[in-house]
Amino acid sequence: MSDRSYLEEISIRNLGIIDSSSLELSKGLNVLTGETGAGKTMVLTALSLLLGSKSDSALVRHGCERLVASATFSIPASLNTIIEERGGFIEEGSLVLSRTVNSDGKSKAAASGTTVTASALAEITEPLIVIHGQSANTQIVKSSKQRELLDLFAGPSLSEKLNQYLLVYAEYNQVKAKLKSLLVHSSERDSQIASLEALTQQWSALKPVRDEFAAIEEEIRRLASVEDLRIAAAGAFAALGDEDAGALTVLGTVRKFLEGAKGKDAALDEIASSVAESFFLADDAHGTLASYLASLEADPKRLDFLNERKAAITAFIKKWGSTGSVDEELAAIAIRVKNAKETIADLSGGQERITAMEEELKVLKTKLLASAKALNAERVQAAEKLGTLVTKEISALSMPHTIFHADVISVDFDGPLKESDFTPTGCDEISMSIQGHRDAPKVALGKGASGGEMSRIMLALEVVIAASAPVGTYIFDEVDAGVGGKAAIEVGRRLHALSQHAQVIVVTHLPQVAAWADRHFVVAKDSDGQIVASGVTELDDQGRVGEIARMLAGLDESLSAQEHASELLALRNQ
Template sequence: MLAEIRIDGLGVIASATAQFHDGLTVVTGETGAGKTMVVTSLHLLSGARADAGRVRVGAERAVVEGRFVTDDVDGARGEAVAEVLESAGADRDEDGSVIVLRTVGSDGRSRAHLGGRGVPAGVLAEFTDPLLTVHGQNDQLRLLRSDEQRRAVDRFAAEAIETPLARYRELRRAWLTARRELIERTEKSRELAQEADRLRHELAEIDAVAPTPGEDIAIVAEVRRLGDLDTLREAAETAQAALSGADVGTETAADASSAIELLGVARDRIEAGDDPALAELGPRLGEAIALVVDVAGELSSYLTDLPADPGALDSLLTRQAELKSLTRKYAPDVDGVIAWADDARARLEHVDVSEDALAELQKRADDAERAVASAAGKLSAARSSAASKLAKAVSAELAGLAMGKARLDVEVRQIVAGAQDSAPLNVAGTLLHAGGDGVDEVEFRLAGHGGAQSLPIGKSASGGELSRVMLAMEVVLADSEKGATMVFDEVDAGVGGRAAVEIGRRLARLARTHQVIVVTHLAQVAAFADTHLVVDKTDDGGVLNSGVRALDGEERVVELARMLAGLDDTETGRAHAEELLQLARSHAEELR
């Protein structure tokens, strides 16, 4: 609910504050006093485009501040409000209300704040969208658009339409995805077939070599080793001979030819003596002999393991060349080649263009089309049922708005696909345009009297009739949307007499479930208000200034009399005003 608004430097208003309450609030004032600036302010708070021409002459900027109370907003609207506040980092005021601020500089620059945080103007639109609906003087023209007419039907029967609409949208996405994939596969079959052949050829080349992980690194080390084979063998043989020697014919130190034999001779000589100090060295020489024997054995094994095949190096070099042929084409090393092959196999599965694969895609697309066609039919049926009920309800309201036996017809038609439609939907043998909201278009048609033929509302309704149709529509739709603030700027334009009284009645009725703010020039409408605000203008030395104040008691009688063709200073005018107020009070009692 909108609790308060403050306006500075906007149009003819230098500074004004207005408080709003539950029920019906009317804003009146003389022509040119600035009544519509209230609506302009609400448009700005709703994120509308800023117009520097609206800034008061001589002012640096216009400032509009609104205080919104959201305690009574629940359900989906409450969740939407909470989400916007959280994402913007906005803070609530101490009393839980939310402050919305919009400034417009004389240079055209605009700033927006939500809950003390600077935000883009679009965020204000997101915040106020669930809370505030503003109908400007030309907003009734929206009723002439087919999409708005369809949206009105969907709002009217939200519970009956939301589920089939959501189901249609879900199935439509799946159908378009399957259809797009089928088209891509079919149109690119030659290109995909060529890619598949290339992948198969390259995988065959890799599989023929059959590289193993890390094989290229291991071969480099082995090739280096085999390249030094003669040197390694000579070194190992010489070392082994030095340690274990050839056959020894004598046991003297002079004749011994191996380290083992020499160490044995040294140990025998030491152990043959009687000196205890030399005897202690014997075990240590025994350990040395054992170590040398172990090393000699390992050298023997090393020599045994050295390749004896002189062609081993050539085989390794040949294998290395095969691996290099792969690493030159596919990756820097063998591990990369193996990874490339794995990816290629996955791509090959995806670009399968066999007849079986295409047939499977075609079946999936056909099944998806049948499913979305069925969902579209159910959605159309739900809309048609809702359209009939909406037409009946609005027609009843029109009768109460002094439009005699005027009748609103609401037609739901399926949209036949055009030549430029890229994705026509086959529904019962007819190709239809499958939009995001279904295959339907809605048209409002108005018959001016009982025997008249209904015509599109844009051709059959005058400005005043269009205003009343819009009001009747809002009254009917209000039953499905409670709690929002609704603003009407001269919805009674082009209306007078008994029709004006009936408009006042309908607005008062609408205000039982909504906060309603109406800018009006008709006393018959203003009399039904729970709160009456007037915009006064003063001319101070050629400078026009306006302010907003609340009326009560005698002041309200005077204002209503003024609105009755300027009869504020006559007894007749006052009597007529009091009569209107009494009529409104009686109506209020009936609504309770």
């Protein structure tokens, strides 16, 4: 288990009825028990938030501003690259995740101190943890979920074949869409070619430059207002430089007066400095105005040229553009012109182009069929192996005569195939079923199994799949629902066996399951009539006897229940 990640600690504050709790978990089997309504599910809710689930302000404890959940995962070196590629940051072998939800519904997530989105949390934790909730038994009856489980069990070999199939599938659909477009537009091909050729010819003749239109408008405004600009600049030049009353003359006089008292008063020196700075700025402006006046001259020919150029660009945009700004439309048309040559080639090819593409599509169809067959063969082999292993597991879970089947239902690859037969997951449907005994008919999951049997079948699948898809942490939320007696003991035994290879966290009401725990936590609720607070406590050996006795008889002080509890706890050491 050293090459697998595991959840070291989870801390919760202000979530539901939980005030503040912290669980320090270990690698083996961790069990959470407690009275109904004590808040066991809130622990899993906190984990779900940390795995990127949707936030809800109703989860925030009444009277509090926000809830906070955090978790620390121990990450082996073999997973560092995978986690960091997904946006996580490993520090000293640990990954720290946190999630806050405010009472107004706003949520914030972080991975190792860096703010991330909730979807990023989901991606980061995908290789680390699997939650088998109470809804899993309803999900497994769906064919898509059954295919997902089979593919997961089949491992890298099938994953490689599926990726190969997807590459060909994507290329096939791309060529098919392109061919369809050619066929649809073949009737209007000539007009499209003529339009594109006219566009490229007019573009070449106009030769527009990026952001040219805005520059033309700016220069037209300047040339059209030369006389107004001359009057304004000349007036300002005179006002600054007049020898008798110009601003420079006045500022110079003020400056001389102030310099006469320099060094006698700091406040006056500061004023003198400001006046001197104003004098120099005014002097610089005077010189710049002189240069501006020298360069300012009317250019009627240039103005006529610019107006003609503006009109030509405006007419071009009116014909070929849309409603955006002129420079934006020119940029968009530039892209169309750039692609026009290839588009014209596609359209000009006519029937020859269509025929060539049809031949290309046939070749791809052959490759797609071969990839689908290879994928199907891999699934058939994996399904047979999965059926054998799960049957063995459910036999150990007090279902000795039940046979589990995973059948791959595929199309007739030797017969005519429809386009709809090829999907992003191949040409296969998966059907999982059980037989009550060897001569009994196959019955689909969900129709031939009780709730307790479905829970055990799902557990058996998780145990088998765990061997080929090594996730670090498995969480089971009341996987023992509908199970009791000897079957419950076997469920506990299988969970304990699974915990030898991966960390297992179980929420349970059954003492027969809790007895197998390596670490046992109890979720307890206190109420003073106004405030309800729930906390999580790890039990010592004596505490475990009392809690299991309570689960057995409802009385933790019952001597007979305690004796029975001790017997159950002894099973783990046999």
